[in-house]
Amino acid sequence: MRPLQVPEEEYLRRGHVGCAGCGAVIAMRFALKALGPDTVVVIPACCWGVIAGAYPQSSLDVPILHAAFATAGATASGVRAALDMRGEPDTTVMAWAGDGGTFDIGLQSLSGAVERDEDILYVCYDNEAYMNTGVQRSSSTPYGTRTTTTPREGWKRTRKKNIMETLAAHRIAYAATASIAYPEDMIRKFRKARDLKGHARFLHVFASCPTGWGVPSELTVKLARLAVRTNVFPLYEVENGVSYTLNTEGDLPVRAYLSPQGRFRHLSPEDIQDIQRMVDEDWRLLRAKAQGPPQRARLMA
């Protein structure tokens, strides 16, 4: 086995108040390792609004601007303008929002920022529900999920919104998915996005949530890997909204990903078949858009 190559630099402080095994924390840790110290982070309401530290503490070694729920795209645009005025155009402005702040509440401000092609990097760390307020469903919550607002037999029967396609439809310069289970791939994409200066860029990061998903905390990374290996969360990149590159192809049935999770425990074999069909359909659509076959059959971690 070749050891993973991850930069040594650390911008995440110990003692943050994220849950044990939080995938979103691992995501931030890798993101800042990739981007480096010349970064300003804009955080709307989300788990990270808490994890970043209660005043007067901060858990990051880079500046953070907390923003209102709906305003990550707009606030990041403003910070960009301010930095440019101060003569600091090289500083990366990263909006760091959860799926609620991206798929639902902040969608208009994200859409506006991307349409204006603001020089910002917008990251959605996706844990597929409003987690820090008590696991309420979002439009990112996948089909079949139980949350506190889709409880018992009322489990969610609509599909997860395809945010990547939304962004691709904006003809955004660069959009990519990334997973905490594949740090090298994730860091490469963050650096590629950082270096694509002058344009709006979007990264969709899969960040498993043991607390909200009903899984043991030690499975955080394993689940993120299974999401990729079952094509539930394919790793791919889109340039200018039209040029698709698939990074990998799954090799396992969705059951392998669903069965360890409490939020899917109620699903019958038929329900799981339905989900398999949806995943297969999404994968076919994605394959059809990609120029070539997946770069690799399977990514090694």
Added chain:
Amino acid sequence: MEIHTALSKQPAVLLACSTLSTDTNMTGTWRFVRPFHDEKTAPCGAACPAGEDIARIQMLTGRGAFRDAVETILLENPFPATCGRVCFQFCEGACNRASFDDPVGIRYVERFLGDMALAEGWARVPLKEPETPRKAAVIGAGPAGLSAAYFLGLLGWSCEVFEAAREPGGLMRWGIPAYRLSKDVLQREVARILRLGIVIKYGRTVRPQDLARIREEYDAVFVGCGLSRSIRLQIPGEDLALEGLDFLGRIRRGEVDAVSGTAAVIGGGNTAMDVARSLVRLGAEPIIVYRRRREDMPAFEHEIIMALEEGVRLMELVSPLKANRDGEDIILTLQEMRPAGVGPDGRARVAPDGERRQSLRVRSLFTALGSSAAPEWAPPAEQSQQLLRLGHITIRNGPAPLVFGGDLTNETQSVTDAVASGKMAALALDTCLEEGWERIIQSLGRARVGPGPALSMESYLGGARADRNRTVVSFEQLNMDYFQPLQRILPTIQSPEERRAGFSEIEGVYKKEEARAEATRCFNCGICNECDNCRIFCPEVAVEAGSGRRILLDYCKGCGICVVECPRNALSLEEEAS
């Protein structure tokens, strides 16, 4: 308007700005399970009779730290170049990689390291000094006797070895054909053992009646004189047959140039294969005559395959009844056998198949049916408080403790088992004299590698390996997400035609890059190879690198990601004491 003015003048005043870090929060208090680095035992090392730390040897070899790898071997086995050639690789049979693609070429790597150690002159020096000088007598300079002397030498003893022959090595010298082990390699490995100050006295046959006098002169005695009595066929005409081990010895002494015609070799063990394969090289056409079937043979499968490739023929299910001289030929009369269930020992049984007989005309006849101890050297059989039977040795207490070892006591007759016997003897004797007879069992228990009998010198001396968990890591306990199939690398190997042409060594040796690449295939089951997955994925930045990896319990919330993402099961979780 006033507010607007205030803002434009002093915008920072109204922005709350954090100035402190979260690292004063001791989030470790949240934890109810605690991860810890918990190195475990790899199946290869537990299967190795010599208890070599194979997972670590592969790790070091993969990094190119060849000298460290050699020293790791030499702590547990004085014969890496020899075992790298002739060992039956119990390790590879246990290798977890076999459940993934192919086992790691552990023996090939060992041969590479063994040859490099000889080329570079790398050796071990004594590791401790006894409080009072200790002196041991060793009977027999075979693999067991030399190993006993070597390990006692590492423990600071001085040793004298009494050997009846004029050269050292025992069965390694006289019983293993040159195509498997060259004389040069053996001599150089023995020379390295002697660098510990060990003296071999050649041409000195020790008789049982000499033991009492020897026990007066030395602090301990090791008897490793091997099995000198060949098992006989007990059929009429048996004296027409040459005994297999004697024949192999004559070849190695250069007394046999050629053998022509058909030769029958009776037996199905590794010696039968050695005899038949040697006969091929001498120009004969050997037929192995075996009373059971190929799959029942005690010979190792690899040896059988090599023999058949070289043109050795095999007659199964025939048992010799008599041998008659017919001019220059010998007529062997054979009873045909048939399978008859399984015996109480788990081996297949055969029974005569009625009156069906065959005769076989051969020019020469060999027997290779195994050996037993000469009666005067049989290990003591009585039950006594002053006698311990410990698997690889039998030890009798006394002013000078007496150990029977090597093939006299080993269940499996192999060089590596002989090394195991020598090591067990050394550790038992050292304990007996330093701590007392009654401490032997406990002391050997501390030195155990895994659940089997293999012992480790490193553990005996309280090295890092002593703290390792004895639990053997299974394939299911590894995290295969981090591995991809990789082809096993083979060294060059002679074609059957090349092999038939002479007694030169069959197998080549890895080049450096091949050894590194093959060693890198190893999962390093149970040991930390500093891959850093625990550190990389920790959401708390609570794993620190240094020598080894350290978990910062002030911050660790006990999520357990490090334990799951460790590819090789070198961490465990335990419940936090409430």
